[in-house]
Amino acid sequence: MPLARLLSLAILVSLLPTAFAQREFGFDNRKASGQPYLKPEESVARTKVADGFEVKLFAAEPQIVNPIAMTVDEKGRVWVVECFEYPKRTAKGKMPRDRIKILEDTDGDGVCDKVTTFIEGKDFPVPFDLASGIEVGNGGVYLGAPPYLFFIENKNDKPGKIEILLKGFGSQDTHETLNTFQWGPDGRLYGLHGVFTYSEVKPGEGDGPTTRLNAAIWRYDTRTKKFEVFAEGTSNPWGMDWRNTDGQFILCCCVIPHLFHIVPGGNYKRQAGQGSNPYAYGEIKEICDHTFHKESGWAHAGLISLDTPLMPEKYRNSVIFGSIHGCSIKQNILKPNGSSFTASQGDDFLVSGDKNFRPINLRWGPNGEIYCIDWHDQNPCSQANPDSWDYEHGRVYRIQTKGLKTKKAEDLSKKDPFELYKLFDDPNPYMGRTALRLLQEKGKSRIGDTSKWPFLTNKVLCGCLADTVGVPEPRPGESPAQKHDLALRFFLEDPDPKTIADRIAGLTPHFVGDGTDCFARREIASAMVRHSRTLDVTAMVRALATHGEDATDPVIPQLIWTAYEPSLVSKPSDELNWLKDHAERNPLITDTIIPRAMRRLVATGKREDLGLCLNFAVQLTDSGVRAKALDALVTAIGNRLLDAPAEWEAARARLYEDETPDVRRLTNRLAIKFHDVAALRFALKVAQEELAPLHERISAVRDLGVARSPEAIDPLLRLARGPGPAELRAEAVRSLGGFDAPKLASDLLADWANYSPPLRNEVVQVLAGRKDWAADLLKAVGEKKVDRMALNDNTILRIQALKDKRLNAEVEKVWGRIRATPAELNRLIDKMRGELSTAPGSFNRGRLVFDNQCAKCHKFDGRGSEVGPNIEGGGRDIEYLLINVLDPNRVIGAPYFMRTVNLLNGRVETGVLAAEDDQSITLKTENAVLKQIQKKDIDDIKVQEKSLMPEGLANNMSVQDFRDLVRYVMAHPFLTDVTVQVGDKKTKPVVGVSGRIPLPEAKGPVRIEAEVTAPEDMRTRLLLGVRSDFTVSINGSAPKLGKGSGAAAAPDQVAVEVELSRGMNRLVIEMASEGRGEAVFGRFWDPDRKLRYPDVEVAPKK
Known part of the structure; x- marks a missing residue:
């Protein structure tokens, strides 16, 4: 509903206020906003921003459209990439339409009055897919446009020489391409890369190494031309900034979880798939203690840190970032947590009343403003129809403190080095960062003896990188805390291995025992990850590992293990002896390093390493630590049977001397894997x-x-x-x-009628994996002993992987054709959409359907398994559920592709790849069951571009089951159990899951009653779709007057603030019906799923 109408209603209604929130209620992942495009000035007028701030328009269409990336140069000009090729990429045989524009405020009034097109896609020497990242520097422009990273020389704001610096960037998922370019405090160019795009990056010209990456933070040294992965993991990162006070990178992602503290060499929690290091055995988690997905979606982009004196005190520990679905800018407040942070939810920093506001990136400007680019489109999600995107709108806003005086930006490139150094003290981050970049480009200035500085700040340390003095040797342990964070990082980044080895040796004594803080240890651990593959860093890593107080740090344990692993593998005997001698009362060693050391040495496949592990477990003096080591050994061996190493007999005797129950139990489990008959009988x-x-x-x-x-x-x-x-x-x-039991299928199928649905699924999964069992299963289907619906397309694909013509013919006979065509799936979706309108669904029965059909792979509402994507963050409206349930392979990322593994013994296994190392692969199957398969047992592996989720899932459930499932899963369900009264006559109309409440044909007053139960007193919003003016009353309260939309009723046209009491609440809506087949839609805003409604007692039969 247009905000102007809502505001007019607020003026007309003086009884009680009606809530007119922006479209943060009822957000939809796929659905367009439905709001017409507003004039830029009206969009600004509808924007609410934090106290003390204001929003001004800097530029808008036609000056700029589709801004996907931006930066600000030393003259204060905004450089913007206009992207016309999203989401479909440049057509083959065509040149791209994307272009770079320079937006300039020539008179200092804060408004763009000069636009220069710097370069267009047709000007490039080669075509590219789409442009998505930009930064200025070194006399030109760096442009990320898969598959290339370009450098475009700037010749008086016209393109000069165009150089391809790097090639091989992927664009498989066009909203996860290389993005968020920025200069780091070390003078390198940083960028981000999403999880569902795969790249093999190499130099643009000549030979050079290939760097494979996905889900990563990367950096490029423009001086040495070196490209590297800085850290890997997260999901679809699209927004990162480094803090002004300590240089630490904070990153936001376009899907949950949304915020990470990024350190070099970190391996972070991934949305899907496996990182490049199969022996990481862990990941650094997100720092956010909350999610936004229930209130405004999980798509976040663009981030900026507010830790500067330029900001009011209350914001100086905050970062802000865009919410694409929420049409807002969110705030997270950072608090120390060991060597990292915890990010808590703050009040929204900006909320737009324009439903088409899509904030993509934020950057500091020369006057202390924050520039925000607004992609501006009715579509909020990449999964929209590729042909439905708008290419005529785009905005750039200035967010600033109230009353900020603007002036024409100064050209900082004209300042000499000493003047640039003075800008480090400017509270505006733009000044210090631009000065830093210019100094790093000059690279020849000196600042004299740095020891005379009373406090060597991180900014000055950054400046030292551009100076021939170099980085001064840090002094770990000095106060204040974090003083030497970046000094340590920079000090250990010299390209000469001997220099680094000498520096590590010199620093090592400082980290033995007390005297250092966790921040210094974090930086050293990070540096050791970087150098552990080329240098022997054992002494330093051992020193770090003695700090048991870091056991619960969010970052340090994972870094230490990653750095330690090469030392362990190269000198296993020495390192196990060291761990044994230092394990006592050190949880960092006992809880992190020892279990992973056992896993890693088993993974070498060497019997001598397994023997070392057994002796190590025996020699441990603490039974609890011994149990952890044994548990890791059992887990690492997995489902293999091994020949016992020579050390086993003596080790088993010693282990049985330990009467601790866990040690006894784990010893027995280990014995089975070594063919121990006595242990087998004990297991029986x-x-x-x-x-x-x-x-x-x-x-x-x-x-x-x-x-x-x-x-x-x-x-x-x-x-x-x-x-x-x-x-x-x-x-x-x-x-x-x-x-290998031929009669197993008939034995299992004999009790089919007594099995629960989940157990039936397990039986089908097993029987589909061998030819003779699959034949018995299909025979039972043909004889109607097993319901055809117990088999889905994944079952059939598994049977077909057995490569047996007889089985394939039987499949066609008793089950049918394997894959539905897109047209058939669309017809099924249309059919089920209609069915949702004809009858209500049951929440309670829907939960059972979810448990039986979906919980095997999806986590939702605290139930289920994490095999496929988490579904809590989706819009979960009816269209979203129709497509994602019935046609799950319409949009699927490569990490969720199904693997079909044919084994040498004739069995077939299927699942999603969960892990892989030199010896084995691990598949994750339904119910999050992990199946470890030794590579020596594999005949072949096929990757199928489909998920484990079967297509046409509704074929395996009744229509009413589907209604119930949608009712259980959908966000903010509609009121369906209602009473409609006209005069003295009351009726209970049939209201489908889609929520349309039909009104009587006769004109006149209509009263609608419904009930809702709240667990506590709470304020929320009633979302109505209604043509006529209306009143709303809760529990007999004074009616609130509302103005109808004036148009045919559709969901969520009006929002009314209401207060619910703990327990059952009675809602009354009254209006005048026009008597023309009118309808009403109603539902409560309930992001946390707290409310309950009368459930459907008896379902209509279908």
Whole structure:
């Protein structure tokens, strides 16, 4: 609903205020905003910003359209990339239409009055896919345009020589290309790269190394031409800044989780897939303690740090970043957490009343303003129809403190080096950063004896990089804390290995024992990651590992392990002895390093390394630490049977001397993997012992599946078919899958009628993996003993991977054709859309449908498994659910592609790749079950561009099941259990899941009643779709008057603030019906899913 209408309503209604929030309610991932494009001035007028700030328009269409990236040069001019090739890429045989513009304020009034087109796509020597990153420097412009990184010489604001610096950047996912260019404090060019785009980057000309990356932060040294991954992980990063006070990078992502503290060499939590180091065995987590996805979506872009005296005190620990779905700029407040931060949610910094506001990036300007580029489109999401994007709008705003006086920007390039150094003290980050860049470009100035500085600030240290003096040697342990953070980082980045080795040796004594802070240890650990593959950094890493107080630090343990791993592999005996001698009362060693050391040495595949691990476990004096080491060994060996190393007999005797239950249990599990008959019998006993703890019985069942002894088949069958716990029965079925037992299929299928849906799924998964079992399964389907709907397209693909013509023919006969065409899927979606309108759904039954159909792969509402993407952040409106449930492969990233693995023994396994190292791969299957497969046992692997989620899932459920599922999963469900009263006559109309409440044909007053239960007193919004003026009352309160839309009713046209009481609340809506087949839509804004409604008792039969 246009805000002007809402504001007029606020004036007309003086009884009680109606809430007129921007479209942060009811956001949709796919759906266009539906709001007409506003004039730029009206967009500004509808914008609310934090107290003490104001928003001004700097530039707008037609001066600028589709701004995807920007920077600000030394003259204060804004350089913007206009992107016309998103999202489809440049057509083959064509030159791109993207271009770079310079926006300039020539008279200092804060408004762009001069626009210069610097270069257009047709001017480039080669075509590119689309342009997405820009930075100025070194007399020209750096442009990221996959597959290239260009340098364009600036000849008086016209392009000179165009050089291809790098090539090989991918654009498989056009909203995850290289982006957010900026100069780091070290003078290198930094950029970001998303998780679903794969790149193999190499020099633009000549030979050079290839760097593979996805989900990464990268940097490029413009002087040495060296390209490298700075850190890897996160998801789709599109916004990063370094803090002015300590130089630390803070990054935001376009999907949850949204905020990370980035340190060099860090391996961060990924949205999907596996990083480049298979032996990282862990990841650095996000720093945010919250998400925004329930209130405004999970798409964030553009970030800037406000830690500067230029900002009011309350914002100086904050970062702000754009919310694309929320049409707003969010704020996170940073608090110290060890050597890192915790980011908590602050009040929104800016909220736009324009539903087409799409903030993409933020940069400091010469007057202390923050420039914000607004892509400005009705579409908020990359998954919109590729032909539905707008290419006629775009805005650049200035966000500034109120009353800020603007002036014509000074050309900082005309200042001499001493004047540039003085700008480091300017509270405007633009000044100090631009001065830093210019000094680094000059590279010949001197500032004299740095020891005379009373406080060697990080900014001055950055300046030293441009100086022939070089970086002064840091003095770890001096106060104040963080004084030497960047000094340590820069000091250990010299390109000469001997120099670095000498510097590490000189610093090592400082880190033995007390005397250093966690910030210094973080920087040293990070540097050791960088040098651990080329230098022996063992002494320094050992010194860091003695600091047990860092065990719970969010960053340091992962860095230390990554740096230590090469030393461990190259000198396993020495390092295990060192760990044994220093493990006592050091949780950093016992909880992080020892378990990972066991995993890593098993992964070498060398029997001598396994023997060293066994002796190490024996020699440990603490039973708790010994149990951790043994548990890691059991996990690392996985489902393999190994020949026992020579050390096993003596080790087993010593281990059995430890009477600690966990040590005994783990020793038995280890013994099974070494063909120990006595341990096998013990596992058989535990698995069948009803009084044994469930987790021990499940472990025993898994071990029986590894041992594959024929005597275990019948006990496992009894467990699978018996009345025991569901988890145990499922594990028994999985374990049976490893046996070569021709009659297994008929034995399992005999009790099919007594199996729960999840157990049936496990049986189908197992039986589809062998030819003879698959034949029995298809025969049972043909004989109607097994419902056809128990098999989905993934089951059939697995059977087809067995490469048996007879089985393929049987599939066609009893199940049908494997893949629906796009047209068929679209017809199915249209059909189910109509079905959602004809009857309500049940929340409670929908939860059961989710558990049976979706929880195997998806996490939602605290239920399910994380195999596929987390679905809580999606818009979860009806269109979103229709497409993502019924046609899940329409949009899918490569990390979720399904692998089909054919084994040499004739079995087939399928799943998503979870991990891979030199010895094995690990697949993640439904219910988050991990299956480790040794590479020596694999015949071939095929990657299929489809997810584990079956297409046409509604074919495996009834229409009512689908209604129930949508009702359970959808965000902010509609009111469907309502009473409509006209005069004295009350009726209960049939209201479908899609929420359309039909009104009587007769004209006159209409009263609608509904109930909602709240867990506590709470304020929220009632979202209505209504043509006529109306009143709203809760629990008999004074009616609130509202103005209808004047148009045909559609969801969420009006928002009304309401207060609910704890317990049941009665809602009354009254209006006049026009008697023309009118309707009403209604739902409460409920991002945390707290509200409950009367559930459907009896479902209509379909």
